[in-house]
Amino acid sequence: MKEIYLNKTDPNFKFEVANKLGGESLKACFACGACTGACPVKGVNGEFDPRKIIRMILLGLKEEVLSSNLIWYCLLCNTCSFVCPQDVKFSEVMGVLREMAVNDGHVSPSLLNTMKDVDKFFLDLRQKALFKLLEGKDKPIEVDIKEFVKSLL
Ligand code: SF4
Ligand code: SF4
Incomplete structure (x- = not known):
């Protein structure tokens, strides 16, 4: 304590x-x-x-x-x-x-803007991942997350 x-x-x-x-x-x-x-x-x-x-x-x-x-x-x-x-x-x-x-x-004042850029980057990445996963939504989905993310970048 x-x-x-x-x-x-x-x-x-x-x-x-x-x-x-x-x-x-x-x-x-x-x-x-x-x-x-x-x-x-x-x-x-x-x-x-x-x-x-x-x-x-x-x-x-x-x-x-x-x-x-x-x-x-x-x-x-x-x-x-x-x-x-x-x-x-x-x-x-x-x-x-x-x-x-x-x-x-x-x-540093620049941290605020950098964090906004980081958040935007990950939101975009999530959107891309979602689109790709939904392309095959009628099939069982198993992905190696690291490789999957690499394929999106
Ligand atoms: S912010 Fe709201 S939810 Fe959180 S502890 Fe206070 S009253 Fe509860
Ligand atoms: S629920 Fe979301 S907004 Fe609330 S403290 Fe946790 S991360 Fe922050």
Whole structure:
């Protein structure tokens, strides 16, 4: 378990996030964990936990949140918002955190655009894979994923 030192927290952090466009829904979170249970990233990376990130913001752990690689793992897929009983828009909160991380010098400004390019590349790749698989949809489909991806590039 990790200790939290109150003198190292920033009580204004949650207000800074909530006052930015997209960040306001954060205040409604009551920590039910439905987002974490539904998140596809949590399924492959146990460290990533949207509920925990929201608690960290509310606790004022500004430096820890903004300097963490975790805020870049989110796919912005909105699955968490669909299951959230409080209508928290976590992917919008994530957008606010990323902008703040850039503005506070935790990452290079070019990372935002590069990540957008990476996401677009993989979306295009998924689309190509889907078209190819659907060509043979009436037959059993077994592919070596690595070779299949190579054939699409
Ligand atoms: S599902 Fe909504 S209310 Fe529940 S922990 Fe996640 S953000 Fe908070
Ligand atoms: S938007 Fe991010 S946190 Fe929410 S379910 Fe998708 S990957 Fe997980």
